Amino acid sequence: MKPLIILAFDLGASGGRAIIGKIDLDARKLEMEEVHRFPNGPIRVREHLYWDVLSIWSEVKEGISIAYRKYGEQIASIGVDTWGVDFALLDNNGELVGLPYCYRDPRRSRAMKELLSVVPPEKIYMRTGIQFMPINPLYQLYAMVKDGSSLLQAARTLLMIPDLFNYWLTGVIVSEYTDASTTQFLDPWTKKWAFDLLEEIGFPTNIFPEIIEPGTKLGNIDPRLAEELRVGKDIMVIAPATHDTASAVVATPIDENSAYISCGTWSLVGVELDKPLVNKKAMEYNFTNEGGAFNTIRFLKNVQGMWFMQEIRRMLAKRGQEYSYTELTKLAEKARGVIGFIDPDDPRFLAPLDMIEEIMRFLEETGQEKPRTVGELVRLVLESLALKYRFVIEKIEDLAGKRIKRINIVGGGSRNWLHNQLVADFTNRLVEAGPEEATSIGNILMQLAGLGYVKSLREIREYVRNSFEVKQYIPNHTSKHEDAYSKFLSILEKTGGLAGWALRI
Structure with missing residues (x-):
């Protein structure tokens, strides 16, 4: 056939x-x-x-x-x-x-x-x-x-x-x-x-x-x-x-104990619910209730994701330094870690003229050490993303009243193995990465549903599990990661990052 x-x-x-x-x-x-x-x-x-x-x-x-x-x-x-x-x-x-x-x-x-x-x-x-x-x-x-x-x-x-x-x-x-x-x-x-x-x-x-x-x-x-x-x-x-993101979540093999990170230009960090979760605390934490397939709700929060990598790479090229994403990741792997952090969601990073200068300005204003090399810069960003994901997931646990045991990362960002390992380490949760092409997969399989061949998310995710590899990243969590998280929270408090966007513009 x-x-x-x-x-x-x-x-x-x-x-x-x-x-x-x-x-x-x-x-x-x-x-x-x-x-x-x-x-x-x-x-x-x-x-x-x-x-x-x-x-x-x-x-x-x-x-x-x-x-x-x-x-x-x-x-x-x-x-x-x-x-x-x-x-x-x-x-x-x-x-x-x-x-x-x-x-x-x-x-x-x-x-x-x-x-x-x-x-x-x-x-x-x-x-x-x-x-x-x-x-x-x-x-x-x-x-x-x-x-x-x-x-x-x-x-x-x-x-x-x-x-x-x-x-x-x-x-x-x-x-x-x-x-x-x-x-x-x-x-x-x-x-x-x-x-x-x-x-x-x-x-x-x-x-x-x-x-x-x-x-x-x-x-x-x-x-x-x-x-x-x-x-x-x-x-x-x-x-x-x-x-x-809705198509990506369709193709994400999650369960009731999982959170997902659909990681591209933005990282959308959330869980799948069967009805909206709208209350004062959800508003204070600034969570969103976006529509999903088959009458589900994508309860999530936006975090600026690989936008940083895109802009850093673009700014380096303007300075005459050409790097592939793979090369940037290798430099970050070998670089010093935990030297400083940014809040990925500070409004200054939404559309800066020069991302590298904006990151340096944030570090200077918050009294932190600045990276000395390209590798340190990239690692600082990836560590900051991992810490922000932890912050968001802890808020989800509070709002939804359940413990998140596993994180599934899909999308283009799931190709970055260092990003995935840092997420596992800083959140102290098992990370499963893939499928990389979750959005396209979800698009195709929702068309399959439109043609009448599948009737539910369960059936769609059966196709996903049958067809694509998922890589596991085991957390290597230490007191160093807890200390880093405490420092990160203090930076959020200092810059207004504990509040939602409405209070920061």
């Missing part, structure tokens, strides 16, 4: 890929093949940051063409996942109104501070269950209202980024639940837009489309697109869990 062929697009903040999934329905196994890869990143124009979605769309079309040349009519479906929190606007003709702003656009931080002085944070959190972060779309919308944006005046439809690509693939205008849940204006209990909140900030509520569940069939590829690309017109387009 020939394998079922599914095409997934995993569009991240730093790059995109087209992945073919070859599914053996009898053995319940999946094989992956990357057929196209391309870079991505925000573009700075004066004081703003934008996404070049037209360039990304060109790469998506190229990925479809490459996949079709190889697999032709065997391709059963296409699905797209992307990063969360960003949106595009369409006019009354369905045309794009300007380029979408990037979530790192500095305007959001200013708008967040102003909005939270107008609408009480408690009201927003109890209504939406979403953590306070300046990247949330709620604040971009508020900024557009306050600025009297001409883009907003022309807008007739708001689509999250994966919904935009689904619209261009099919002509269908809908909003998929998992990505919609990242906006901070969705009701986590009813899965409907919180129009009362939007009305309070003066935002028009007639531009929001119907919300659909992950795994929904959107229809066949648009005939005009099929003709342009010279591909079959019967390829089905399915909305997977379109928020990349």
Whole structure:
């Protein structure tokens, strides 16, 4: 029996890929093949940051063409996942109104501070269950209202980024639940837009489309697109869990005693729940209740993750020092440890002009030793991430009332063995790393669900366990790690890092 062929697009903040999934329905196994890869990143124009979605769309079309040349009519479906929190606007003709702003656009931080002085944070959190972060779309919308944006005046439809690509693939205008849940204006209990909140900030509520569940069939590829690309017109387009983390969690082999870290540009640290956990303590700890597949909640907290590695590498290249990620990790392995720490979530690290200078400034302001070498710099960042994960996991245990015994790290960051070992050592918990391609795997297997071949997360994770290796990292926890954690907590206290974003901007 020939394998079922599914095409997934995993569009991240730093790059995109087209992945073919070859599914053996009898053995319940999946094989992956990357057929196209391309870079991505925000573009700075004066004081703003934008996404070049037209360039990304060109790469998506190229990925479809490459996949079709190889697999032709065997391709059963296409699905797209992307990063969360960003949106595009369409006019009354369905045309794009300007380029979408990037979530790192500095305007959001200013708008967040102003909005939270107008609408009480408690009201927003109890209504939406979403953590306070300046990247949330709620604040971009508020900024557009306050600025009297001409883009907003022309807008007739708001689509999250994966919904935009689904619209261009099919002509269908809908909003998929998992990505919609990242906006901070969705009701986590009813899965409907919180129009009362939007009305309070003066935002028009007639531009929001119907919300659909992950795994929904959107229809066949648009005939005009099929003709342009010279591909079959019967390829089905399915909305997977379109928020990349939601797809990654789908493919994470966790249980009730596990926490996950979906580690890419961001590290999303959380657990899977069957209903929202929204109360004053969750708000004080600044946890989020984002939508998951099969009626689950991703109860988590964002930590800035491999963004640091990306920016350090970029800044070193500007200084004429070219390193691969593997080389940076090897340097960190041999470097001195526990010389100082940063709070990865200090707002200064969201979009600095020079990450290395910003890290040095933080260390100077907190009276800590500065790294002397590139290896020490990278190790300091990786140790700080591990300590922040421990901080977040301890808060999860407090809120959910259970002990986390194991941490499963998935995504691109799970390739970094030193990162994984440091997480095990500093948290004193068993770490299981993999699958590395959890987001693409989850995308493919949610398409499989949309096609009717699987009915539950349990079945999906059976495919994952049958198909992919998971590496274990045993903790080597000592008093040195406890001392480091105590120092880290004192730094958080000194810099305001024990509070949520709402109190730090």
